[in-house]
Amino acid sequence: MYHTLDLHFQNYEHAIASFLIETDEGPVLIESGPYSTFPSLEKGLSNHGYKVSDVKHVLLSHIHFDHAGAAWAFAEKGAKIYLHPFGHDHMHDPTKLVASATMIYGDQMDTLWGKMEGIPKKNLKVMEHEEVVEIGGHSFKAIHSPGHAKHHIAWQWKDTIFTGDVAGVKIEGGPVVPPCPPPDINIEDWLQSIDLILSKNPNRLVLTHFGEEMNPNIHMQELREILKDWSEWMKVKWEAGMSNDEITPEFMAYTAKQLKDRGVSDHGIKLYEAANPSWMSVAGLVRYWKKKLEN
Incomplete structure (x- = not known):
């Protein structure tokens, strides 16, 4: 049995979750959230x-702020943080990660994600495939x-x-949609990862966004x-030849219609937008095509 902890991101229910598994060595947390x-x-x-200090093991799917931003606060209390090899250096020293995100989010950084501190190497445990x-x-x-990200791990339990x-974003019984932020979106890799997940024959998938x-x-x-x-x-x-700024409102309308056509309410569309902002997918997918077609 696992427990879903709704993190009430931006005061929305069912946008971001962490997951708690109780073991003989205390609680294990999957995802820290921001x-x-x-x-x-x-x-x-x-x-x-x-209590936070009871959590000695935190398993991260990847190092994006909505999944890993609070990991340092558990490490500060002695927790081991498990992550992909490509995420190790960024979690030890998040300077570049924070600078890159600040260029995107500007003065919304603190409101959206809060602070992110470095994690000592002794608290980081790299996990191979x-x-x-x-x-x-x-x-x-x-x-x-x-x-979705080159440093992504799905955890089998x-x-x-x-x-x-x-496995994308799926909220309150709505359709599944793919979060496609820059810089790592790779469609071919993602399709292969979908096949890999299914090859494990899981009875259930548990999505950070949501459930x-x-x-x-x-x-x-x-x-x-x-x-x-x-x-x-x-x-x-x-x-x-359209710019990202020109594409974004069209894409927001396109994806909102897809959600509405599947019966998602206006409130539900706002939830999807909070968990998976449309403009991020514009930036990520345009970058994917630039890299693919210019090489």
């Missing part, structure tokens, strides 16, 4: 009888799954895979289709 939601995370832990860590009678397997972003999916094959097929749809849509606009 530091801006740390009070919600503390409250979620408290609801299950734990399919490496298993045993904690308190439980086994956690790291599945390297690039596409029993018949469950905690998917980070490789449980009990039909992995159907879910992943829908993700394949929408990933290709968004990618091809973006290619047409970019090849027509």
Whole structure:
């Protein structure tokens, strides 16, 4: 049994989650969320009888702020942080990560993500592909799954895979959509990672944005289709010479219509936008096509 901790990002329910698994060696946390939601995370832990200092193991899917921004606060209390090899240096010294994000978010950085501090190397544990860590009678397997980010891990636990972003965003029963921020989006890698996840025959997928999916094959097929749809849509606009600023309102309208056509309410569309901002996918997919077609 695992527990979903809703982090109430930007005061929205069901936008970002962390996941708590109780073991003989204390609680294991999958995803830390951003530091801006740390009070919600503390409250979620408290609801299950734990303090932050009780968490000695934090498993990260990748180092984007919405998944890993608060990891340092657990490391500060002695926790081991498990992550992809490509994420190690950035979590030890997040200077470049913060500078890059500040260029994107500007004065919204603190409101959205909160601060991010470096983590001592002794608290960082790099996980190789399919490496298993045993904690308190439980086994956690790291599945390297690039596409959304080159430093992405999905975590297999029993018949469950905690998917980070490789299985997309699906909120309150709406359709699945792919988060495509810069700089690492790679459609071919992502499609291969989808196949890799399914080859593990999970009974359930657990999405950071947001919650449980009990039909992995159907879910992943829908993700394949929408990933290709968004990618091809973006290619047409970019090849027509449109700028990101020109593409963004059209893409927001296009994706909002897709959600509405699938029965998502106006409030639901705002939730999707909070978890997966449209303009980020414009930047990521345009960069993908530039790199692909200019090489």
